[in-house]
Amino acid sequence: MKYRFIGGMVIGFALFPAIFVLADGADLFARKCEFCHRIEGQAAPVNPADKAGIVWVKYFKRGRHPVDLGKILNDEELRSVVLYLQEHAADSDRPAMAAIPN
Amino acid sequence: MKKTLLSLGVMLVWAGSVFAGVGAETVTMPADVYKAILERLDSLQQRVNDLEQEKTVVQPTREQYDKLSQDVDNIYDTLDEVETKTLQDRINFGAELRTRVDNYSFDNMGTRTDLLTGMESTNDDGHDDNNWSNRFRLNMDAEISNSLSFHGRLAVYKNWGDSDYTESDLYVDINQAHRPGTTSLKLDRAYIDWIPQGIPVPLALTIGRHPSTEGPPFELKENRLRQSTYPALLIDLETDGIVGTIGLEQYTSLKNSAFRLAYGIGYHSDFDNSDSFSFLDDDEAGDSTMFATFLESEMPGLPASLAVLSYIHIDDVPSSFRGPNDDHGNPANVNLGDLDLYGIHLQVDDLKKSGFDLFVSWGASRSDPNGKFATYPGYGDMGLLTADGQDKKSGSSLYAGLRYKLPIEMLNHPKIGFEFNHGSKYWISMGNASNELYNKLATRGDVYEIYYIQPVSRHLFFRTGYTRINYDYTLSGYHTGQPVSTDAELENYYLLMDCRF
Numbered sequence: 001m002k003y004r005f006i007g008g009m010v011i012g013f014a015l016f017p018a019i020f021v022l023a024d025g026a027d028l029f030a031r032k033c034e035f036c037h038r039i040e041g042q043a044a045p046v047n048p049a050d051k052a053g054i055v056w057v058k059y060f061k062r063g064r065h066p067v068d069l070g071k072i073l074n075d076e077e078l079r080s081v082v083l084y085l086q087e088h089a090a091d092s093d094r095p096a097m098a099a100i101p102n
Numbered sequence: 103m104k105k106t107l108l109s110l111g112v113m114l115v116w117a118g119s120v121f122a123g124v125g126a127e128t129v130t131m132p133a134d135v136y137k138a139i140l141e142r143l144d145s146l147q148q149r150v151n152d153l154e155q156e157k158t159v160v161q162p163t164r165e166q167y168d169k170l171s172q173d174v175d176n177i178y179d180t181l182d183e184v185e186t187k188t189l190q191d192r193i194n195f196g197a198e199l200r201t202r203v204d205n206y207s208f209d210n211m212g213t214r215t216d217l218l219t220g221m222e223s224t225n226d227d228g229h230d231d232n233n234w235s236n237r238f239r240l241n242m243d244a245e246i247s248n249s250l251s252f253h254g255r256l257a258v259y260k261n262w263g264d265s266d267y268t269e270s271d272l273y274v275d276i277n278q279a280h281r282p283g284t285t286s287l288k289l290d291r292a293y294i295d296w297i298p299q300g301i302p303v304p305l306a307l308t309i310g311r312h313p314s315t316e317g318p319p320f321e322l323k324e325n326r327l328r329q330s331t332y333p334a335l336l337i338d339l340e341t342d343g344i345v346g347t348i349g350l351e352q353y354t355s356l357k358n359s360a361f362r363l364a365y366g367i368g369y370h371s372d373f374d375n376s377d378s379f380s381f382l383d384d385d386e387a388g389d390s391t392m393f394a395t396f397l398e399s400e401m402p403g404l405p406a407s408l409a410v411l412s413y414i415h416i417d418d419v420p421s422s423f424r425g426p427n428d429d430h431g432n433p434a435n436v437n438l439g440d441l442d443l444y445g446i447h448l449q450v451d452d453l454k455k456s457g458f459d460l461f462v463s464w465g466a467s468r469s470d471p472n473g474k475f476a477t478y479p480g481y482g483d484m485g486l487l488t489a490d491g492q493d494k495k496s497g498s499s500l501y502a503g504l505r506y507k508l509p510i511e512m513l514n515h516p517k518i519g520f521e522f523n524h525g526s527k528y529w530i531s532m533g534n535a536s537n538e539l540y541n542k543l544a545t546r547g548d549v550y551e552i553y554y555i556q557p558v559s560r561h562l563f564f565r566t567g568y569t570r571i572n573y574d575y576t577l578s579g580y581h582t583g584q585p586v587s588t589d590a591e592l593e594n595y596y597l598l599m600d601c602r603f
């Protein structure tokens with residue numbers, strides 16, 4: 001039984017990379033937001049944990065971003081970035097473990 | 103004004119062409135002068151446009167202006183108060199409530215005593231059809247400074263209609279907050295992460311009562327993020343200690359890679375039965391200390407993955423982690439020898455965005471007994487993984503599983519999971535604080551579990567599941583005594599509700 005199970009897991013591992021990879025919020029955040037927001041970039045780095053989830057939603061709803069992002073992200077893309085920001089916002093769950101310093 | 107300027111320009115141009123056309127007398131106008139005039143015209147035009155726009159700007163009256171600046175002053179004052187208050191709120195609080203109903207049935211178990219000794223028995227069924235419990239947790243954290251943070255958790259875990267503590271040798275310091283008891287708060291974890299500044303390596307020191315329960319991969323089933331430094335198959339205990347972590351990302355370029363050294367006390371030997379000088383060593387088993395090293399990292403090319411290599415050494419394991427207690431007629435506590443644990447844990451969350459989370463965890467244990475044993479009245483001799491503590495014993499366990507996030511948005515993306523583990527005859531680990539009271543990862547035999555998670559919102563979910571354990575050997579989870587064959591089977595159905603905020 002043990003070996004059949006391991007066999008299944010191995011086949012599973014082999015198949016999954018074939019699955020189509022969709023651009024999601026995390027991806028868009030890294031590609032689009034961090035294009036400008038990075039060390040020595042056009043603007044200082046931003047972190048989803050800078051604001052609470054609902055504050056992110058309001059930030060974009062009120063059009064508070066100082067640079068027009070209309071040409072960089074369409075509405076659908078902005079929505080998924082905001083979802084990503086909410087998921088990792090200041091008031092979101094955090095992993096708990098002994099810290100890893102960088 | 104605009105029109106006047108325009109006409110002037112037109113006249114000039116017209117005049118120029120007229121003179122040129124008549125040819126009587128040519129007014130030569132150098133091209134640069136002509137151009138300068140046009141430019142001047144342009145800038146005048148721009149100025150006119152600007153002036154016209156300015157006209158549309160509403161100028162507040164003196165009264166309105168005073169009111170506005172008063173409002174701004176008020177807002178600043180309020181913000182000062184709010185900011186001060188926020189800075190004074192040194193700790194952020196969060197809470198969790200879990201209500202759970204369990205149905206347990208245990209076949210061929212013998213009496214509870216027989217499960218310990220492996221003796222044949224006629225009394226072989228045990229069950230509880232309707233076991234309700236509440237678990238409340240108060241979570242705390244604080245960013246004290248850039249290099250210092252605090253995390254804590256207090257817990258109350260109790261059965262419905264019951265507020266006493268189970269007198270069991272297995273309910274001890276290392277799982278106080280994970281076993282149902284009284285309504286009083288217990289300290290589950292309280293630790294600081296300190297990243298000393300100005301030293302050449304990235305070092306973090308984690309000191310206190312550690313995040314060492316519900317480790318990977320339990321967060322999948324618990325529908326949350328990682329909860330412990332250690333893989334659950336090896337360590338699922340409330341531990342007090344010190345962990346030093348060196349971040350390796352800048353040397354290896356592997357994300358979240360780290361080397362850890364841990365030191366802890368698994369059992370503190372003191373005079374529990376003495377009225378005075380109870381802090382002194384009782385000269386029985388002595389302290390049990392724990393040294394461990396871990397190497398962990400995200401796996402290259404697999405975001406949100408985790409690989410952990412573990413080695414743990416436990417010195418001077420006592421026969422009872424509860425210690426001598428005259429009230430319960432326990433014999434003197436005996437130091438039984440040492441124990442080593444090894445492990446490899448591999449886990450990938452949301453593999454290639456497929457919705458699948460997968461893990462495989464392997465653990466091995468090896469005892470190094472010192473030939474001593476404790477004699478429990480009615481139970482017989484119990485040494486380290488044997489009766490007499492003479493032989494070294496090796497055990498191992500394999501734990502694997504997956505979770506799939508269903509792409510059904512209407513139902514908030516429910517999740518289904520399947521887990522399997524198999525432990526050998528002498529398998530032993532440190533999972534005494536397991537979320538399930540039967541500590542399935544300690545099983546010497548096979549365990550199958552299936553569960554379904556139904557999220558209601560970010561803060562609320564339900565989980566229902568079924569676990570079946572086929573024990574091959576007795577004494578699963580006990581580090582003492584000689585395991586013998588058994589046909590015991592445990593089944594558990596449950597439904598739980600978790601609210602976290």
